[in-house]
Amino acid sequence: MSPLSCQHIMTMDDLMPEDITTILDTAESFKEVNERRIKKLPTLRGRTIINLFLEPSTRTRMSFEIAAKRLSADGVNMTASASATVKGESLRDTAKTLSAMACDLVVVRHKYAGAPQVLAECMDAHVINGGDGMNQHPTQALLDLFTMRQHAGRLEGLTVGIVGDICHSRVAGSLVPALNKMGARPIIIAPPTLLPARPDVLGAEVATSLDAVLPELDIVYMLRIQMERAAGMPFPSLREYARFYGMNEARLAAANPGMLVMHPGPMNRGVEVSSAVADSPRAIVLDQVNAGVAVRMAVMYLLLGGESGGAVA
Amino acid sequence: MDYRTKAVVMDAEAVDRALTRIAHEILEANKGCSEVALVGILTRGAELADRLAERIERIEGVRVPVGKVDISFYRDDVATRLSPEVHRTDIPFDVEGRHIVLADDVLYTGRTIRAAMDAIMDYGRPHSIQLAVLVDRGHRELPIRADFVGKNVPTSRRERVKARFAGVDGADSVEILEEAGAR
Numbered sequence: 001m002s003p004l005s006c007q008h009i010m011t012m013d014d015l016m017p018e019d020i021t022t023i024l025d026t027a028e029s030f031k032e033v034n035e036r037r038i039k040k041l042p043t044l045r046g047r048t049i050i051n052l053f054l055e056p057s058t059r060t061r062m063s064f065e066i067a068a069k070r071l072s073a074d075g076v077n078m079t080a081s082a083s084a085t086v087k088g089e090s091l092r093d094t095a096k097t098l099s100a101m102a103c104d105l106v107v108v109r110h111k112y113a114g115a116p117q118v119l120a121e122c123m124d125a126h127v128i129n130g131g132d133g134m135n136q137h138p139t140q141a142l143l144d145l146f147t148m149r150q151h152a153g154r155l156e157g158l159t160v161g162i163v164g165d166i167c168h169s170r171v172a173g174s175l176v177p178a179l180n181k182m183g184a185r186p187i188i189i190a191p192p193t194l195l196p197a198r199p200d201v202l203g204a205e206v207a208t209s210l211d212a213v214l215p216e217l218d219i220v221y222m223l224r225i226q227m228e229r230a231a232g233m234p235f236p237s238l239r240e241y242a243r244f245y246g247m248n249e250a251r252l253a254a255a256n257p258g259m260l261v262m263h264p265g266p267m268n269r270g271v272e273v274s275s276a277v278a279d280s281p282r283a284i285v286l287d288q289v290n291a292g293v294a295v296r297m298a299v300m301y302l303l304l305g306g307e308s309g310g311a312v313a
Numbered sequence: 314m315d316y317r318t319k320a321v322v323m324d325a326e327a328v329d330r331a332l333t334r335i336a337h338e339i340l341e342a343n344k345g346c347s348e349v350a351l352v353g354i355l356t357r358g359a360e361l362a363d364r365l366a367e368r369i370e371r372i373e374g375v376r377v378p379v380g381k382v383d384i385s386f387y388r389d390d391v392a393t394r395l396s397p398e399v400h401r402t403d404i405p406f407d408v409e410g411r412h413i414v415l416a417d418d419v420l421y422t423g424r425t426i427r428a429a430m431d432a433i434m435d436y437g438r439p440h441s442i443q444l445a446v447l448v449d450r451g452h453r454e455l456p457i458r459a460d461f462v463g464k465n466v467p468t469s470r471r472e473r474v475k476a477r478f479a480g481v482d483g484a485d486s487v488e489i490l491e492e493a494g495a496r
Contacts (some may be wrong), residue, residue, distance in 0.1 A: 003395050029383060029399045038435045045384040071386075301386070304391035 003308040027298040044073035067296035099123035141174035156183035162221025193234035248274040323487035331463035336368035358417035380404035387428035409437040418476035420446040423457035451471035
């Protein structure tokens with residue numbers, strides 16, 4: 001029996017709750033490896049992992065890269081500027097080319113939703129979605145679940161407020177279904193202009209006032225305001241956004257005393273999170289980054305490993 | 314596949330005597346236990362390591378450090394087969410310069426031991442690695458032998474050897490199982 005019920009991790013829909021639990025449990029063991037002096041395992045020796053990042057990314061790409069290296073896989077990076085896509089090669093042809101090089105796994109980041117599915121159709125390798133447009137970013141959701149479970153000891157029954165640009169966020173796109181699958185209670189919190197036209201299809205409760213729901217939250221998850229798009233942002237000013245939807249010391253004091261603050265990074269200090277909150281022990285942003293490597297090692301191991309069997313070696 | 318018990322090769326008393334003897338042998342071979350640490354291979358090897366540490370404490374009055382190692386990520390067959398469950402390795406001491414006694418319930422092909430040695434080496438350079446097993450059932454596929462053996466049990470490859478420990482299985486015993494329907 002294969003340890004996961006899927007061949008690829010493209011959206012959270014690919015994963016059953018049992019798969020998520022398997023990934024998080026396996027990641028616990030990889031977390032221990034990442035605390036060792038020698039952070040290297042021979043597990044995926046001789047396997048080739050291609051990081052196909054056709055949209056700018058540093059932290060996600062580095063996290064996947066480190067994960068591949070710690071498992072002894074051969075990792076190759078391909079970025080938009082260095083790839084044939086600038087010469088006009090289609091994604092299908094890129095996929096077939098990579099397939100012809102006999103790679104075992106491709107991590108893809110692309111500006112268009114659905115790019116991972118196109119790749120998976122054209123090649124034999126496993127595909128992990130490293131973020132596709134405004135659609136999904138499943139490994140981010142998995143590392144977030146890992147961090148929540150690490151701190152809260154459980155996922156079931158946790159109330160998680162997700163605050164920010166819900167409409168354009170692939171992080172929210174994966175996190176909401178991930179929380180629902182694990183029995184947690186997601187609440188999306190944003191000004192109406194940053195909510196999708198039909199927020200009900202996301203499957204989360206909706207609030208437009210952060211202060212109104214704050215006392216109910218076990219965790220508040222602050223999405224990044226994309227400053228590069230700030231000029232076109234549908235709110236009057238960053239300052240006004242920070243005032244109504246930013247996590248600051250006053251709000252932290254008004255929240256339930258154990259409430260934790262999460263953020264997918266990179267943070268805009270003073271916008272969605274104040275500096276004091278970002279540096280407080282209640283912010284577990286660096287634990288999320290730390291979990292990222294372990295969780296990505298776990299999905300690589302589980303996708304590239306063989307059948308799960310109990311027989312003695 | 315269903316298995317049924319063919320023979321009980323060690324009962325609780327036999328396991329008890331073997332543990333006491335192995336504990337004495339470890340102390341004798343290492344001239345005491347000042348540099349000794351035990352590392353059990355998860356899951357039943359870890360149980361064996363705990364039990365041996367208890368015995369050593371009873372004899373010498375010293376608690377030796379005990380760790381546990383999960384070999385899932387070091388297996389030589391990851392591409393074709395994954396461990397059904399991965400556990401967390403926990404070696405809460407510096408292995409550098411120590412005499413590490415690796416503990417496992419059943420010694421068979423030796424592949425698990427090879428993987429465990431590689432795992433331990435990733436933590437540092439021990440002075441030596443020794444091997445203690447409750448049962449050696451033969452059929453080695455690598456040049457590996459045990460330093461401390463509870464019992465040598467000749468088996469056929471079709472059979473399985475099941476070690477049970479009070480801590481995980483309720484009672485101590487070693488049984489040979491065969492496929493139901495064989496014979």
